[in-house]
Amino acid sequence: MQEGSTCATSFASLYRHGFVRVAVAVPEVRVADPAFNVERSLDLAHRAAREGAIMTVFPELGLSSYSAEDLFHQDALQDAVDTALDRFVEESRRITGVLVVGAPMRLDGRLFNCAVVVHRGEILGVVPKSYLPNYREFYEKRQFVAARDTTVDRISVGGRSVPFGNDLLFDASTVAGFVFHVEICEDGWVPMPLSGYAALGGATVLINLSASNIVVGKADYRRQLCTGHSARYIAGYLYAAAGSGESTTDLAWDGHALVCENGEVLAESERFAGGGQLVTADVDLQRLAADRMRMTSFTDNARDHRDRLRLLRRVTFAPTLPDTVVRLRREIERFPYVPADPAGRNERCAEVHHIQVQGLVTRLAATGLQNVVIGVSGGLDSTQALIVAIRSMDRLGLPRTNVLAYTMPGFATSSRTLTSARRLMSALGTTAHEIDIRPSAMQMLRDLNHPAAYGAAVYDVTFENVQAGERTSHLFRLANHHDALVVGTGDLSELALGWSTYGVGDQMSHYNVNASVPKTLIRYLISWVIETGQFGPQAAAALQAVLDTEISPELIPSPDPASAQPMQSSEAVVGPFDLQDFHLYYLLRFGYRPSRIAYLAQHAWSDRTRGRWPDLVPPDQRHEYDLATIKRWLEVFLRRFVQTSQFKRSALPNAPKVGSGGSLSPRGDWRAPSDASAQAWIHELSHDVPG
Structure with missing residues (x-):
């Protein structure tokens, strides 16, 4: 549906009033089987579109699987990932909304752990992972290099030049206030996450594609981390962790998906569920904008980092909105001054x-x-x-x-x-x-x-x-x-x-x-x-x-x-x-x-x-x-x-x-x-x- 459609602008539609419906998808995967993985991802992408979502986020390295280890250095796997990505991009023409999928990508003899931002048959940009964990059970530096190791800001994907880097902000021109930034797993766990600078630079929705194996107590920490980031940065925060099908040779996976907003959990997946999962939530962009505008220290903090923020690059795109009236699912308390609980x-x-x-x-x-x-x-x-x-x-x-x-x-x-x-x-x-x-x-x-x-x-x-x-x-x-x-x-x-x-x-x-x-x-x-x-x-x-x-x-x-x-x-x-x-x-x-x-x-x-x-x-x-x-x-x-x-x-x-x-x-x-x-x-x- 094109901008200005009566469905999108209907008084009953959430998109008329500063909300956006977002989805976090955790598809079932097979280790090192991109052909299977892309179909499971597309199934959830279509489902999210039917539910009126304008964005769907997938886990880290979802097209290849996260736990492929040294298979990442096999040309056969990388070729299969390239084919799967082509399939994903082409099918996205028939899907309303922007998709963010994880994939390993080759560049100048190096392998990067990337998030690929796709919209209606085009790749808007590719974001490489900035911080590679190499402690305890993680050995990512064995397979990948970090974002800082690149010397270019654009790469060729499918014969087209696209922006490349961890400094990208994606700005939806047809949805007021919808600007998002992408980070990958460990990027959100470090003391000074790049998403903080992105928020100061105008990003209202922060996205984390993660794998994140599960151990006792980790789910609570993830939840605290995501709600804390969303509160500190006055933003929406979408988190997708790997789930069913990842290798359990040495690790286990719970498929944890979260949508948070300004310190609150809006939606959360059922962990350890078999098969694919999709959670949706309606993020209130106007509420975030109102809080940021009133918090003068937020602007002061941005000014203190203005040299860093000037380096951020904006990728503008015009997302199409659902062709039906999308009614708000979010609970609005009748008594905002009185807790219902x-x-x-x-x-x-x-x-x-x-x-x-x-x-x-x-x-x-x-x-x-x-x-x-x-x-x-x-x-x-x-x-x-x-x-x-x-x-x-x-x-x-x-x-x-x-x-x-x-x-x-x-x-x-x-x-x-x-x-x-x-x-x-x-x-x-x-x-x-x-x-x-x-x-x-x-x-x-x-x-x-x-x-x-x-x-x-x-x-x-x-x-x-x-x-x-x-x-x-x-x-x-x-x-x-x-x-x-x-x-x-x-x-x-x-x-x-x-x-x-x-x-x-x-x-x-x-x-x-x-x-x-x-x-x-x-x-x-x-x-x-x-x-x-x-x-x-x-x-x-x-x-x-x-x-x-x-x-x-x-x-x-x-x-x-x-x-x-x-x-x-x-x-x-x-x-x-x-x-x-x-x-x-x-x-x-x-x-x-x-x-x-x-x-x-x-x-x-x-x-x-x-x-x-x-x-x-x-x-x-x-x-x-x-x-x-x-x-x-x-x-x-x-x-x-x-x-x-x-x-x-x-x-x-x-x-x-x-x-x-x-x-x-x-x-x-x-x-x-x-x-x-x-x-x-x-x-x-x-x-x-x-x-």
């Missing part, structure tokens, strides 16, 4: 909890204060802040009664949240108070000559913010009165959406422990406290009641005074927090364009069976969001985040950063103008996302 989630919750507590403990020690004031609403955010305040007193060896907790019912406070607030303050051992703000709020409304002061049901933003302001005014004056610090409660999700009132408790405080914790994670932090039994059954019941309550600002009264349910729903205005937290993560952490965020969200959220659900999400809360719904709420998010709410974030109080997903502190991860336009984001979303 229970063990990982518990570890994350404990770590976040300790960071929050340490932040407040340090601030109290620095100020010399021993009391904190906190407003308790019976909602998620104030509950988590209250838990942190209690644990901070425990850490400091101070009584929990030094937490001066105030619930302040207003015109719209429901009996449900008021009851929860009372139960929490009592169960956690605070000094509990209740202040009815309605009289002071009503006085303010009278001072403003607001219709609500005279019985009219005018519930506008003034009516709402009078209540919010009264609560905050009380908290700050109470802190003055009791020589205390006001603990803020507003979370990352609400700060991102501007779902807060400027200058009041969810935006302003002396120190905000929740400011970089998203709403979805706060739910699990509270659940973790319940699961681990930190405060006993009475507190656990009160905490569970908070989790079971709909999120609401509770500022507009219900027509039914006896109702236990809030009149307002936060999520009906700003969108579902689980979905908006997804949008926030990918916009803040990576800066993705809206169409890509929508694509990822559709993949994660449009089918409840596609991804993993954290086990704490009840079945009745396992929502689905179709693309139209995602697009609608993403537009809301973009307008609120980019255009209307930055001025609130520019005046945030101090708060600890807790996660790599980012914070919105103007002194930390996020600095933005308060008067920006969201038009560029809205335009891209409108024009590039169907529906």
Whole structure:
């Protein structure tokens, strides 16, 4: 399929959104039988193409077999390899994608262990092995010479001159960001691998053709090596090791294939499997590019090696893409801030909890204060802040009664949240108070000559913010009165959406422990406290009641005074927090364009069976969001985040950063103008996302 095909550019295709599907093949081989080996390799190459892969990588010396030993110096074997390579190149005309195969190659009376890069009937380049192991069971210098022993940078293969050397970068002109480099086995095990320079020079996918016999413990080391390289170089890393059919005269082979990306294993073969194996994975080139762009030290390191990097040669080619829509197979977590695995989630919750507590403990020690004031609403955010305040007193060896907790019912406070607030303050051992703000709020409304002061049901933003302001005014004056610090409660999700009132408790405080914790994670932090039994059954019941309550600002009264349910729903205005937290993560952490965020969200959220659900999400809360719904709420998010709410974030109080997903502190991860336009984001979303 040619560039521009509707299949490749379809919104549903992974190639439209900066992913590439790659394959690592481990064919069955016969020692010194290139005719057999090439057919087994081509079988897997065709299979990879049918699965939508744009690249397939084979093991070291795969056409000849790695374990041929002194047979490598036999002309009959080399002639057979040449014939097999010709067959491989010719058949590649019928295979979509680029192929990287291992073969011994003769040049000027020397034999090189090479990787041959093939695309649609042409050899793009040949990469010789740089470092030949000659220790323990390896005797490669007996048969081969290293890349440094060549005196040419081009060789003739099949009557055509092609680039030759370990300094080649292969640049796919029709796939943005897809630049790969090839190394062979030991090249990746040395202290200063050439792939590191290649990554600094722009390679985003690093390839290692390996043989690598197996001994006890080696598989774990390989895995660590590959994930470590991919993390250090912020790259994809493809590794193919020899498998079934290699000689077991003195060694054994497990056919280990790996695809890694930035420190994570995306795909891995079944080791010791008979016959040929193929593993595929979808590598996220845009994520790699985003991380490299933000890590200024990556560019600094490249500048330090600029003389070396100038020597790299680029081989540009135009790969054809699959002629069908290739749908993403990669798992996209619905809750990027919350690990789906229970063990990982518990570890994350404990770590976040300790960071929050340490932040407040340090601030109290620095100020010399021993009391904190906190407003308790019976909602998620104030509950988590209250838990942190209690644990901070425990850490400091101070009584929990030094937490001066105030619930302040207003015109719209429901009996449900008021009851929860009372139960929490009592169960956690605070000094509990209740202040009815309605009289002071009503006085303010009278001072403003607001219709609500005279019985009219005018519930506008003034009516709402009078209540919010009264609560905050009380908290700050109470802190003055009791020589205390006001603990803020507003979370990352609400700060991102501007779902807060400027200058009041969810935006302003002396120190905000929740400011970089998203709403979805706060739910699990509270659940973790319940699961681990930190405060006993009475507190656990009160905490569970908070989790079971709909999120609401509770500022507009219900027509039914006896109702236990809030009149307002936060999520009906700003969108579902689980979905908006997804949008926030990918916009803040990576800066993705809206169409890509929508694509990822559709993949994660449009089918409840596609991804993993954290086990704490009840079945009745396992929502689905179709693309139209995602697009609608993403537009809301973009307008609120980019255009209307930055001025609130520019005046945030101090708060600890807790996660790599980012914070919105103007002194930390996020600095933005308060008067920006969201038009560029809205335009891209409108024009590039169907529906």
